[in-house]
Amino acid sequence: MIADSKSPLQRRLIKAGIALLGAGIVVLLFIIGYVLLVLAPNLPSLDAITDYRPKIPLRVYTADNALIGEFGEEHRDFVAIKDVPQVMKDALLSIEDSRFYEHGGIDFRGATRALMTDILTAGYHQGASTITMQVARNFFLTKEKTKTRKLTEILLAYRIEAALSKDQILELYMNQIYLGQRTHGFSSAARIYFNKPLKDLTIAEAAMLAGVPQNPARHNPAVNPIRAKQRQQLVLKRMLDLGHITQAQYTQALDEKIQISSSQQFEAHADYVAELVRQNMYAQYKDDTYTRGFKVYTTIVKAEQDAAYDALRRNVMNYDQRHGYRGPEAFIELPKDEDDRDDAIDEALLKHPSNDMLVSAVVVEVSPKLIRAEPASGDTIEITGDGLRFAAKALQANANRDLKIRVGAIIRASQDGKGRWAISQLPEVDAAFVALNSQDGSYRAMVGGFDFNRKKFNHVTSAWRQPGSSIKPFIYSAALEKGFSPSTIINDVPMPLTSADTGGQPWDPKNDDGKFDGPITMRTALAQSKNVVSVRILRAITPQYAHSYLPRFGFDEAKQPTNLTLTLGTGSVTPVQMAGAYAVFANGGYQVTPWLIQKVTDARGTLVTETKAPAVAQEENRVIDGRNAYIVDTLLREVVRTGTGAAATQRLGRKDLAGKTGTTSDAVDGWFAGYAENIVAVAWMGYDDPKSLGGREFGATLAMPIWIDYMKQALSGKPETQRALPEGVSFMDGDWMYNEFSNGIGIKTLDMDVPPTDGATPPAAATPPAG
Template sequence: MPSTLRFILYSISFIIGLIAIGIGVILIVLVLAYPNLPSLDVLTDYRPKMPLRIMTADGHLIGEFGEERRAVVRIQDVPEVMKQAIMAAEDERFYQHGGVDTLGVLRAAYANFIGGGKRQGASTITMQVARNFFLSSEKTLTRKMYEALLSFKIEHNLSKDQIFELYINQIFLGQRAYGFAAASQIYFGKPLSQISIAEAAMLAGLPKAPSAFNPVVNPKRARIRQEYVLKRMRDLGFITEEQFNTAMNETLVVRRDAGQYSTHAEYVAEMARQITAERFPQDVYSAGLQVITTIQKDEQEAAYQALRKGVLDYDRRQGYRGAESFIDLKQMGEDQEESLDVALQEFPAIENLIPAVILEASPRQIKTYMRGGETLTLSGDALKFASRMLDDKAPVTKKLRRGAVIRLSKDDKGWRIAQLPEVEAAFVSAHPKDGAIRALVGGFDFNHNMFNHVTQAWRQPGSSFKPFIYSAALEKGFSPGSIVLDEPVTVSAAQTGSQAWQPKNYDGKYEGPMKLRTALTKSKNMVSIRLLQAIGPAYAQDYITRFGFDAERHPPYLTMALGAGSVTPWQMAAAYAVFANGGYRVNPYIVKEIRDQHGRVLAQATPAQAGDETLRSIDPRNAYLMYSMMRDVTIYGTAGRASAALKRQDLAGKTGTTNDHMDAWFCGFQKTVVGCAWVGFDQPKSLGNRETGGFTALPIWIAYMQEALRGVPVEQIPQPEGITAARDDIYYSENVPPAPEPEVSSPDEGLPTATPALEQPAKPVVEAFPAD
């Protein structure tokens, strides 16, 4: 036999021998390994880690907490286009193969042998399920063998739809999203049932490399991957040429902050999380608990937008402060775009305040770069707000020049320069009947500042505290028609608890004897001080605890008359609710109920209701007289724009501005809702001379009430028994004063009998406390 033929026969026999040995090894592995494969109980009894979910009272998701953000969906509820996109991207023959796609393996092997480019894989959907549930991601022959064996076992025990459902719910897709239902909400803010072909292709492209193809972090690479999936869908006949062209041209709106929800309620969600974690500390972030809060979506969004506009309007009035920071563009590498993206990651976007770096700058025009590759050229009105920082005389550390980091904002007129506000604000509203919180915004932006100013910020309330002093005075015999002097007062150090005090009225004007009603309407400081002097600071300190205030935070000195103590917006809303509900003290609450993942109620709030006499805090007549006086504040007084803007006269409330304009407040109510707005700096400093409660805080309250009172009929709080009208005012029936005497010998003599005489204090000294 020729040597060549012998060599060929020898080679063939050698190859056959190797194949036989390989088959033998595989059979041995099958015999020995298959019976020892892990149980499929984890698949047949699928119990994924479900996050803690926080919902509004009307069913909208406002927060999720847990390592995995997940939403389990049944296979029959997955849109066909989503299934097709996944198969086009990952496993086109899923419904034909038995777990391992032999044709796919051969095709990948051939492509890898002749391609010379990126290596192709042949991992099926079933193999990915096996890997995700039972194996590591290491690329070894042993692991691949076990993966194949597990795939056969899974295919033998589960139907194709069951396997596909597991894959759709378990696969990691970036942004802590597990499963396509969660990813649809996170990336596009919509349920899986509503996605388009283009969106489905974008999501289907994620499993291959969730980080590399993340449309939030890498929009360009995500687009390339999406186009590949769309072409595959077209080539496989899943979509028509027309659908392909439409999807290719569709502009996807990807949420830049993939942690956002349809409603801005981050502070509410965090409060609910803390409450739930205290009540159910075990598996709180994986057991699928659902927390139903008391807030309403539309009202919460109205409060958020109102506060945001109020803060931005204030910030714009104060002028542009200059560059937020600087980036050394000389240090950028060859790929400047990527380097800029990395540098800008240190400046997170805060909704419509997008960070950008200036590439070129002149007094009339700037060119900017935004993360993701977009460049913008701004000129004209877009630069007007920041024009002084483009001037040569601008401070070097703030001047807008090459490398300066700025903020851009987009409105109906296009992009323009903006800035991050330094000032903070808070808003909270509640139902006066039971204290259920209807809306709560703890600051300008939760991700920028997680400090909850509604519940944690202890601030001076200024004149917004006066109604509680007036209420105490009504219990001591005063009435809205009582006459008290509006004249300068000087208070000794012994009476203030610290230093001598010479307070002033906010406007610096004094009008002599006036009714209490007029004094509250005009927020006359001198009248409040004389009232407190007459009833005694110790009595007032004890009396205000009826509204939920802490006595120790309000020392019994005359400075309490002008709100020199400490309160939170949460406390103020609860306190004003007493006036709104007829004199009952209710406790605000924000969690309505907690359910398990099957909807069973585990815990439920049982709030006390106004009308329960065990909750009686003040006399109903007192509450009504205070409502009557504070109603005048919103019609004729320092909050007169409230009734004018809302076109109704059933509102009541009080403005507050503390000393040196460090805090601006407005707290007010209609019989169905009470709300409180505050504006100030975390490190207290002046807001500015014109920034009063009526100018700075009141607009936030008004904007919220436009939504909260939409469709609510104008309705006055009913007058209780025991009140009598006399001499152009109303009084407790037993305290109607006699007709005034024609002449008085001194300003403090001849007051109505219900009005105790007020002593003039001693000599003048210094002012040092709140002043509105």
């Protein structure tokens, strides 16, 4: 018998080793059995990735492809892997899975190390997930950190590798991964963080995005720029080590200063347009609206939309400046501790966010000659000199406490082109602007209010307001059908009306300027917006006839009165309704229906719906005689040549402008409606809670400047147009009239107590008015 040469200790170690090996085998067999019998049969179907349908938001564009709106829980642009720039792929794989194209879905060295560490420590500490494993997790699993989930992830990774090519897997990952700021996929992240397409990323930017997936909260460039920079440096070092970039490129990328966009940037200010599209799409597609990747192309023109937005904002601010400073928006107490003070300022400004160029800030130092204030950016704004003039009274020692600017006051400031700051304020008044193609009714521009984020109510489509004198051209149009002509003489003298005349309360209509000019032509009466003359005309043709005449222009008959105040605009209209109505005069007598959406495509670019522009000047759409439209056009051109709208001609320097001002009683609403070339546009200003805009304010001072500023852009480079004279119109008695009324049966005078005075016909009537 051979003696055992092993010592007792060695024998114990061998037995322990055998026992440990046996235990390991048992554990391994248990794991294999668990995987085969429990996990494998219950793996989810791969349909979600083999038939990948990413949730892509609704996007809205102008007619010339400028992005103006996006709606959906996830910001995502699907980009095929062939269109992903190589630098983005290199950056991502360098930090996430450098052996992606070499392994079969599992990086055994990393995965084995991670799994053993988890088993030995009875916890979850290691990751070592490949791109394929991350795809499995993102599509099918929760973020719960357990060994069972890890095993399931590995099994799914094998199945994914068997079902898809490497490029397909990488394509899924790069379009699905969450990257902070509600962005999914690298293309969307490039647009949100850097405001540029994926193909234009620099090495430094690509490396910064590649660093985000590990921890989108910690490495988010917009929220944590310092940590994002640190992570970017690791990515760049890996790219250098793997030979994807040179030393020179590495050094340049490290030094590159990256500009992070704090919020999503659209290419034009058209929030009200985008919201109108969203409502329309949701009515048809419900929740699919936000996930199917619809692209909606509107009829809006970017340059004109920008001009409309700027014109409305600028002129609302001009009105607000004319009517004085109302004081700070609020006041806060500033703690003495610097950190506490910064927290208090940040909290206050969250409740008073900046509004485009109107920056909100908290005053930290103030004197009659200087204001220092801190905006949310943490910089310091200094306001001096002319920048203080608007709020001079609020800086006086004896200023009312609610008006006075003091430390802790929340104010607004704006900056001019030279970087100088000035006190400003958010206006209380609101406004609206809409422009249509007068031939086919398509929208060219729409601004539904001063600021969409503050007030989402669209005044263009939904604000029913009194039109004031802007309704008069339609009454004059009705009068032409009753034998009136622009040369008809009407007595502009007081006309007190009794209860018998009005059917109600006695009424003594007045002109806005309080003056009476005696006998004047109908042309002059409209140009000067004479109220009394308009009442006389309406009384002659009857309110009932005029009331039944208005619907042919698209006005809601139920919202118009059937009494003599109709001609002064006491009914209700919306700005877009008014634009459609003036389009009838602009296009020769045809009613148009405003429309906004040209076409809709899906995520693959397939056409879903398309709206063909309607044929123009179709007789079935004619609502007034072409002669009527022509004569009213000459009247509206007179308004902007010699009348209340003359500033339009002076500022734009064109002879083909036509339009009408409108001011309601007590200047509660201010309007200007007009057209030139094939553009009809309407501007309105007023308070949502109706009140006077001021005793010295009129449509010409409130709304017309918006119209002029827009038209300056819209008509730029376009030649003046002249209208052809229609058949059946004659030039007699110094003006145009229907042929059938030229034999003396037309109305020559109205309510004349004295014969016409010399000069009653304006000098311009000696020659045919411009048509």
